[in-house]
Amino acid sequence: MYFHVDLDAFFASAEELDHPEYRGRPIIVGAAPGRRGVVSTCSYAARGFGVHSAMPINEAYRLCPQGVFLPVRMERYLGLSRQVFDTFNNFTPDVYGVSIDEAFLDMRGTEALFGPAPEAAKKLKAAVRERTGLTISVGVAENKLLAKLASAKSKPDGLLVVELGTETAFMDSLPLTKLWGAGEATQARLRALNVRSVRELRECTLDFLQASLGQASGLFLYQASRGIDPGIHSEDTPTRSRSTERTFEYDVSNAESLCSVLLEMSEELMFSLFKEELYARTVCVKIRYGDFSTVSARVTLDHTVASIKELYAVGERLFREKRLAEAPVRLLGLGLSGLRADKVEQGELFPQGDGRAERLERAVFGLKKSGRAELKIARTLKPPQGENDDD
């Protein structure tokens, strides 16, 4: 028996908690209106105006100019999230966090302590509310897919149990558009196939779905329509990639400026790998142009990337090879994938340097971590506020 637990409009609720004067008003957490960015989370009052997550912030402003627009305060939300997860841990040792505001709880064997599932769920809701003042929605079912869909259906401040034997009926109660894993593209393809409900989806053969939508998607939808969990969240999967990207306030054409950003991102990524003692061989650069078209280039080395210096050199090469000359760039991203816990050394045939850069950078990282000094690569320093950088 799984619980899926989801905090209601988490970031917006957190702001409401800290600013009681905003209670009940349309709260929109995300980018600042007038700038490039999207809505991260909005309150139910804001949803009444048609605002929703991932909507461009300027569109949200147009729909709801009277809204309370607030920036994301991730530190604060992380603190609250920890308290909520602490509470989960008082109910079961088997808590699988999916994101900052969402978790699965394996509640098998807890009946003696907390009673049957509906009672346990009520106790959990009360405990979270008492500890943090936040409301959660809980879905209870025999598998994660059903539990997840149940909590979503029950929102906000909801509780929904999918009883054994009612799985198919529950699936049929959902609009096809609410099916987890079937986004905009799949919805359009299903419409083209004349499939308009979960029931109609279930009437399709596996062969038909796989021929129409691909092996994996076909099997996924075939199982999901029957209330079978295709494996929506496997436990304990190690991190496979790390990346960072920046969307610029205005498109940037100057290659030197773009390369400075690459260097900044190289530093950020390598420090994060140093910190977690991870290694990677594959470097990926992502470029989004002013027209939103997006390309990427990647390369897998025969050894793990050792230093900021090396990551930057590889990233810059990929960038210069891939970028259309002078085309304005809206977004630049850098990533590392194939993460692993062990190092792959340089081949002996073409050794690159003697590891000096790596030793230096790890020493700098050590200083930074201990709080004894903050060292930055000069080129990544920002010019002082109010001065232009013409010279």
Place this chain on the structure above:
DNA sequence: TCTGGGGTCCTAGGACCC
């Protein structure tokens, strides 16, 4: 109103090996 950032997984085609 233009469309964030950090992830995971899948697909198709090519290179290469046996």
Place this chain on the structure above:
DNA sequence: TCTGGGGTCCTAGGACCC
């Protein structure tokens, strides 16, 4: 004169999720 079959690794792009 037409060119197998299976497997692995890699790249680029896409779909999807929170």
